[in-house]
Structures are given as structure tokens and as C-alpha cells.
Amino acid sequence: MPSMSPKSSSFGNFPVSGHVAYFSMEIAICPEMPTYSGGLGVLAGDTLRSAADLGIPLVAFTLLHRKGYFRQHLDPSGLQTEEIQLWNPADFCTEEPARIMVSIENRAVTVRAWRYDLAGSTGHIVPIYLLDTDLDENSGWDRGLTDHLYGGDTNYRLQQEIVLGMGGVRMAHALGLHVNVYHMNEGHAALLTLALLESELGGGLLGAATEADVEQVRRKCVFTTHTPVPAGHDRFSTEQTIRILGSERTARLEQQGCFRDGLLNMTLLALRFSRYANGVAMRHGQVSREMFPEFTIGSITNGVHAPTWTSEPFQQMLDEHIPAWRRDTLYLRNAIDLPEEKILTAHARAKDALLAGVATRTGAVLDPKVLTLGFARRAATYKRATLMFSDPERLQKIAAAAGGLQILYAGKAHPQDEPGKALIHLVMENAARFSDGALRIVYLENYAWDLGAMLTAGVDVWINTPRRPYEASGTSGMKAALNGVPSLSILDGWWIEGWVEGITGWAIEDGASDQQEAEAFYNKLESAVVPLYRAEPEQWARMMRTTLAFNGSFFNTDRMVKQYLRNAYYPVKLAEPAKVNEESLVG
Numbered sequence: 166m167p168s169m170s171p172k173s174s175s176f177g178n179f180p181v182s183g184h185v186a187y188f189s190m191e192i193a194i195c196p197e198m199p200t201y202s203g204g205l206g207v208l209a210g211d212t213l214r215s216a217a218d219l220g221i222p223l224v225a226f227t228l229l230h231r232k233g234y235f236r237q238h239l240d241p242s243g244l245q246t247e248e249i250q251l252w253n254p255a256d257f258c259t260e261e262p263a264r265i266m267v268s269i270e271n272r273a274v275t276v277r278a279w280r281y282d283l284a285g286s287t288g289h290i291v292p293i294y295l296l297d298t299d300l301d302e303n304s305g306w307d308r309g310l311t312d313h314l315y316g317g318d319t320n321y322r323l324q325q326e327i328v329l330g331m332g333g334v335r336m337a338h339a340l341g342l343h344v345n346v347y348h349m350n351e352g353h354a355a356l357l358t359l360a361l362l363e364s365e366l367g368g369g370l371l372g373a374a375t376e377a378d379v380e381q382v383r384r385k386c387v388f389t390t391h392t393p394v395p396a397g398h399d400r401f402s403t404e405q406t407i408r409i410l411g412s413e414r415t416a417r418l419e420q421q422g423c424f425r426d427g428l429l430n431m432t433l434l435a436l437r438f439s440r441y442a443n444g445v446a447m448r449h450g451q452v453s454r455e456m457f458p459e460f461t462i463g464s465i466t467n468g469v470h471a472p473t474w475t476s477e478p479f480q481q482m483l484d485e486h487i488p489a490w491r492r493d494t495l496y497l498r499n500a501i502d503l504p505e506e507k508i509l510t511a512h513a514r515a516k517d518a519l520l521a522g523v524a525t526r527t528g529a530v531l532d533p534k535v536l537t538l539g540f541a542r543r544a545a546t547y548k549r550a551t552l553m554f555s556d557p558e559r560l561q562k563i564a565a566a567a568g569g570l571q572i573l574y575a576g577k578a579h580p581q582d583e584p585g586k587a588l589i590h591l592v593m594e595n596a597a598r599f600s601d602g603a604l605r606i607v608y609l610e611n612y613a614w615d616l617g618a619m620l621t622a623g624v625d626v627w628i629n630t631p632r633r634p635y636e637a638s639g640t641s642g643m644k645a646a647l648n649g650v651p652s653l654s655i656l657d658g659w660w661i662e663g664w665v666e667g668i669t670g671w672a673i674e675d676g677a678s679d680q681q682e683a684e685a686f687y688n689k690l691e692s693a694v695v696p697l698y699r700a701e702p703e704q705w706a707r708m709m710r711t712t713l714a715f716n717g718s719f720f721n722t723d724r725m726v727k728q729y730l731r732n733a734y735y736p737v738k739l740a741e742p743a744k745v746n747e748e749s750l751v752g
Contacts, residue, residue, distance in 0.1 A: 183343040185734050187213065187225040188333055188354035190325075191234075191314055194281055194293060196614040198257055199233030199250035202314055203543050203577070204640055205391055207614070208445075208722075209350055211470035211640075213293065215722035217285025221730065224342060226333035226354075228325060229254060229279060229297040230314040237577045239610040243593030245578055245586050249313075254279045258295060263339040267332045269324050270409050274307045275300050276332045278340070286472070286491065294340070296332050315579065323401050323409050326431070330356030334364070346734045349388045349439070352399050352431030358382055358438035359414060371417040379421070379438070387733040388439040390432055390462070393452045393637045400428040436460045441733045445638040446659050452634050465732065466659055467638040468725035471497070471717065474644040476518075476622035478511035479713075497647075497718035505706035508649055512623075512709065515648060519623025522616075523573065529607045535569035536698045538653075539624030539645070541612055544578035544585040547635040551588060553628070554595045555683035563687065564604035567695040571605045573624060575612035617641065622648040626694060629654035630673065630686065646716035649709030653689060655682065663720060667693070669712045 191206030192213065201207060209225075216223040233250025240246075254260075258279035266273050278294040285291070298310045310324055330349075334357045337344050347357055361382045362374055392398050406415045406429045418424065423434040436442055436457055443463045444450035450464025471494050475483070486503055489496040513533065520531045531537070542548055553560060553572070564570035574592050578585030589608065596606035609616060621627065621644035629642055629652060636658035643659065645652060651670035654660045664672050671689045676682040697705055731737055 183222070183345040185221065185223045185346040185348055186333070186337055186342070186344040187216075187223055187348045187350060188329065188357060189225065189227050189350035190329060190353035191230070192225060192227045192293060193614060194283065195257070197252075198281075199236075199252060200227065200230050200295070200314070202234040205351060207469075207617075208467055208640060211468070211473060211722045212350075212726060213283055213291050214285070214470040214473060215468075215726045217283050217289050217291040218287065219723065219726060220285065220287060220289040221291075221726065223291050224337070224344070225291065225293040226329065226336065227293065227295055228314070228329055229295040229299075229311045231297070231299060232312045232316075234314045235577070235580060237611045239589065239593070239608065241593075241597075243590035243608065245589055247580050254295065254297070257281060261294070261340065263336065264300075265332060265335040265339050267327050267335070268411065269307070269310075269327055271411070272304070272307065274298055274310070274328070275302050276328060276336065278336050294333075294336060296328055296336060298328060319401060320405060320409065322399065323405060326353050326356055326399070327410065330354045330358075331360040333357055334360035338364070345385065347386050348729075348733070349386065349435050351389065351391050352435050355388075355431040355435040355438075356410075358386055358434065359418070361385060362417075362438075371413050374417065382438050383440045386435075386439040387441040387443075387729075388435040389443055389445065389465075390435075390453055391445055391449075391637050392432070393444075393449055393456075393634055395456060398433075399431040400425075401431075402428060405429075433457070436462075441736070443733065446662065448634060448657065448661050449637040452637075463732065465725060465728045466662060466720070467640050467643070468720050468722040469640050469643045469647065471647055471721045471723070474618060474621065475647045475717075476511075476515040476618070478514040479622070479648050482507050482511045494721045494723045495718055497721075498714050500710055500714040500717065503710055503713075505703055505710065508706045508709050508713075509702065512625075512649060515622040516625070517623075519573075519619045522619050523607060523609065526609055527607055529605070531571050531605060531607070532569060535571050535605075536567055536695065537571040537573065537623075537625045538628050539573050539620045539626070539650075540628045540630075541573070541575035541609075541617060541620050542629075542639075542641060544576040544588050545582070546584045546588065547632045548576075549630045549632055549679065550574065550576070551591050551595070552630040552679060552683050553686065554591075555680060556687065557595065557598070559687050561599065561602060561604050563691050563695065564602070566691070567603075567699060569603045569605070571607075572628075573607055573609060573620060575609040575616055575620060577612055617644070621645040621650065624650060625698065626650065626670070627652045627654070629658075629660065630682070631655055631657050632679075633657045633675070643716065643720040646712050646720060649713045649717075651708055651712045653686070653694060659720060663716045665711075665715065668708065669716050670708075 189209040191201040193201035193207040193210035235247035238246045258281045261278045281293040283291045299308045365378045443465045444453040445467045453462045487499045627645035639658040642652045653671045674685040
């Protein structure tokens with residue numbers, strides 16, 4: 166076990182004493198542990214992998230999710246059913262002896278922690294503590310509080326957030342960790358601020374807290390919001406809050422202005438108690454400031470962990486030509502000088518691996534020479550999975566002119582999201598309609614880490630069609646870029662910053678309606694993507710090269726974590742400009 170005693174170390178020019186504690190409801194730790202649902206968890210895992218590579222003194226807290234998110238099954242018509250993902254934490258983690266208590270509905274609930282040691286490329290360890298309530302001394306209900314990721318109703322969610330936020334802070338103290346920065350990755354962990362305030366008071370009444378006490382908590386807390394729409398923020402009724410959290414705590418949160426429209430707003434709570442807050446892309450920072458104009462909200466654009474999401478063929482090519490890329494991702498900029506034939510050969514290998522995986526999973530045999538598009542993400546309505554089918558006849562004509570077109574879909578709908586499930590059905594309905602022509606559509610079930618890696622590496626173009634401005638950032642296109650795969654995307658989220666027309670991919674021009682944006686998609690596919698792919702393989706290879714060099718070198722978590730370190734964890738104050746003695750310049 167790594168030493169958890171307070172210590173002083175340094176990262177670059179930053180003196181670092183103690184730890185950063187990173188709190189996230191979900192973390193994609195390794196493919197075999199179903200402790201994540203999608204983008205938020207994958208981002209959290211990539212953040213910790215880069216922190217380990219960079220040697221940053223960071224620890225993480227999450228919930229165990231003993232029964233996972235869910236394993237998705239699709240019948241031939243696209244009907245989704247769900248299966249729990251039971252796993253044994255003892256196969257991956259070490260149980261800590263510490264026990265702590267949290268109060269839920271006036272019940273004392275015992276919490277333990279399982280530790281997973283995440284090792285970086287140089288051997289530095291980032292410990293991840295997975296909180297677990299499945300203990301004999303707890304009631305049957307309380308034992309299940311850490312079973313399901315995003316399961317149950319809002320009562321279950323608020324109780325989970327008590328375990329994560331308040332339980333996590335108390336567990337850090339019980340483990341003897343010296344924490345000087347608490348990073349809330351989304352509002353699920355916002356109740357950690359309340360635990361810190363109670364600790365500041367030494368067990369005294371919350372009503373006695375002064376502004377100085379609150380300021381002491383703020384000095385320790387930073388917050389990242391990922392949600393660009395008001396309805397996406399966790400909110401709980403006053404009745405729920407009083408019943409589950411307690412009247413004294415509820416009164417304090419009301420006094421601090423953490424309620425909006427009669428509801429406890431977890432994003433508002435996190436903002437009230439943080440000295441630094443950020444969105445996850447430039448545009449998302451702007452949207453967040455419009456939603457919460459009383460707060461200063463910056464932006465740090467997301468990234469992905471380069472060694473995790475770069476395919477084996479591309480890793481081998483980079484190791485041969487740019488070996489320093491593993492130590493410093495900025496060297497990926499040197500991909501601008503990679504031999505074109507090496508890029509095409511590496512991508513062909515990744516595409517062959519993907520199509521072999523498709524055949525194994527579905528029985529569908531696809532052609533490696535045919536232009537293949539990828540669309541894989543959570544099946545939510547704002548992501549508009551069916552936008553490509555707005556004009557089926559035109560899509561078929563484009564496919565025929567292209568000598569064939571293959572579209573690979575993947576994505577889960579939340580078990581309670583009926584509109585999302587309906588989208589999957591519509592995609593598979595269209596797939597069946599086009600099964601015998603030049604257009605082939607395949608929907609791959611159970612979208613997860615392994616499938617995501619195959620798709621982002623093996624398709625020829627990555628498609629993203631969210632309704633603006635609902636895409637906070639997005640990271641799947643960043644994974645594609647690390648494999649030289651250009652994007653064809655709506656200008657939202659990270660793509661506003663990564664798009665260079667004809668160099669890193671193509672923009673789908675903004676329209677006043679879904680139909681207009683569908684037309685823009687067809688126009689770009691027909692006039693730019695297909696001709697380049699069919700007739701100019703050397704130019705296509707150059708685009709893959711610039712995609713990797715420009716976007717792969719920037720949209721990674723090494724750069725992102727360094728920005729957090731410099732701007733959020735240990736902000737650097739700029740020195741005053743040196744004064745010039747004007748007399749010394751005379752003569």
C-alpha cells in the first residue's frame with residue numbers, strides 16, 4: 166500500500182503538500198470492473214490514469230456499484246432489456262479495515278472502502294477508494310445503497326450522494342489522508358462540502374457556522390460541472406431533503422442559497438462552496454455562466470488518456486517514429502511527419518480488427534474497403550441518433566455513389582429512458598430496411614470500454630449530431646483523433662475547438678431545424694467526405710495525420726490534468742510586471 170502520511174513533494178514548479186481528493190459517482194477503472202456507465206466515468210478514469218502517469222499526489226473516491234450499471238441486450242427489433250453486472254470486488258481490490266458512519270433518514274449507516282491501486286507509467290500509485298454499504302450491521306435496504314449505478318428513484322440517489330460525499334470525506338479522515346483539495350467531478354459529490362463544514366465546526370451545530378467557517382470550506386473545494394441544461398442537474402424536494410438529510414442540514418443549505426425553485430440543487434450547492442469552478446469545454450463554460458450568472462465559472466476542455474485509447478497498430482507506429490509520445494503527449498504533434506503509407510497500414514489493421522469484432526458479435530460481414538462511419542454514445546434524444554435517416558432516399562443515393570456505405574451504431578439507453586429506447590428501435594428498424602443494398606447499418610449491443618476502443622480506432626469517420634448546446638464536451642471524437650480518424654460533427658462541445666475544416670474533419674453547419682442540419686450532413690458527406698475517401702487516398706492519409714497531430718496532441722488528459730493543477734488545485738499567481746528604470750534607458 167502506498168504511504169498515506171502527509172508529505173511534501175513537487176510537480177514541476179508547484180510545491181505540493183498533501184493530496185488532491187477526486188470525487189466522482191462513477192469511474193471507469195478497468196474494463197472488467199462495471200463501475201461506470203459512460204462518458205463521465207471514462208473521463209474520471211482517464212483523469213486518474215494521467216494523474217498516475219504524471220506522479221500527482223491524488224486519491225479518488227467513488228461508490229462500489231456491486232451490481233454495476235447494466236448489461237444491454239437487444240432483440241432483432243431493437244427492444245432493449247437489461248441485466249445486472251455482478252462482480253466480486255475482492256478479485257480486484259483490497260478491503261480497508263476502516264469503518265465510518267453516515268446518517269440517512271436518522272439511521273446510522275456503516276460504510277467501508279475497497280482500495281484499487283492504479284499504477285502510472287512510472288510506477289506512481291493513485292489509490293481509488295470504492296465505498297460500500299453491504300455490511301451485516303446495516304439493514305437490507307442500506308446494504309443495497311451502493312449496488313446500482315444510477316438505479317432507483319431520487320430517494321435512492323440522494324442517499325447514495327450522502328454516502329459518496331459525506332461518507333467519502335469521513336473515510337478520508339479515517340484512512341489518515343492529508344487532503345488539501347477536494348475536487349467534485351459533477352454535483353453528485355456536492356454533499357462533501359457539508360461534511361467539511363461539520364468537521365470545521367468540530368461537531369457543533371451547523372446553525373452556528375460563520376461566514377469564516379464557510380470560507381474555510383471554499384478554500385479546499387473545486388468543482389467541475391458537466392451538464393449544459395438545467396434539467397440535467399440533480400435536484401431534490403424540500404421534503405426529501407429534510408427526511409433524508411435532516412432538518413438542521415436542510416436549514417443550513419437553505420441559508421446558504423442552495424435551493425432554487427423550491428428544490429435543493431446540487432450544482433448550486435457545489436458552486437456556493439467552491440473557490441474554483443469550471444465547465445468541460447470553452448462553449449460549455451459560456452453556457453454554464455449563462456445558467457449561473459452569479460458565479461465565476463471557467464473552462465478546462467476535457468481530454469482522453471492517450472495510451473488507453475490509441476489502438477495497438479497506432480501505438481506500434483508511434484513507438485517506432487515518435488517514442489517520446491508516451492512520456493509527453495505534446496510529442497504527438499510530431500505525427501505531422503509520419504509516413505502516409507504507415508498511417509494507412511495501421512488504420513487498415515485497426516479496421517480489420519473492428520470488422521472481425523462486428524462479425525463475431527452480430528454475424529454481419531462488412532467490407533474493409535467500404536467507407537465506414539461510426540456513431541456510438543448514450544441513446545439520449547438530444548444526441549439525435551436518427552438524424553442521418555431524415556432523408557433515407559438521399560442517404561441511399563450517397564451510399565450507391567460511394568460504392569457502398571457502412572454505418573456502425575452502439576449505445577445504451579438508461580433503463581427508465583423510454584424515448585432513448587425508442588431511438589434504438591428506430592435505428593434498428595432502418596438497419597433492417599437497408600440490409601440488401603449499398604447501405605449497411607449495424608447496431609452493436611452492450612456499448613462499453615472494449616467496444617468503444619474498437620469503434621473509435623477502426624471506423625473511417627466519427628459522426629456526432631447533438632442538438633446544440635446540449636453537448637457539454639464529448640470525448641469519443643477525441644479517442645478517434647488519437648487513431649487518426651477525422652470527425653464529421655455538429656459544432657458543439659469540444660469540436661468547436663478541434664475543428665479545422667478539411668484538416669481534422671468537417672463541420673455540419675448550424676441550421677434552424679433538425680431537417681436543415683440533416684441536409685448539411687448529407688451535403689458534407691456527399692461533396693467532401695465521399696470524394697476524398699474514394700479518389701484521393703494520399704490526401705485522406707494526410708488528413709488522418711493532421712487529425713492525430715493537431716487534436717491528439719491537445720485533447721488528452723495529460724494536458725487537461727496539468728491545467729487543473731495550474732488553474733484549480735494550486736493556482737499560479739502571475740508576478741507583477743517588472744518596473745523599468747526609465748533613467749537607465751536614457752543615453
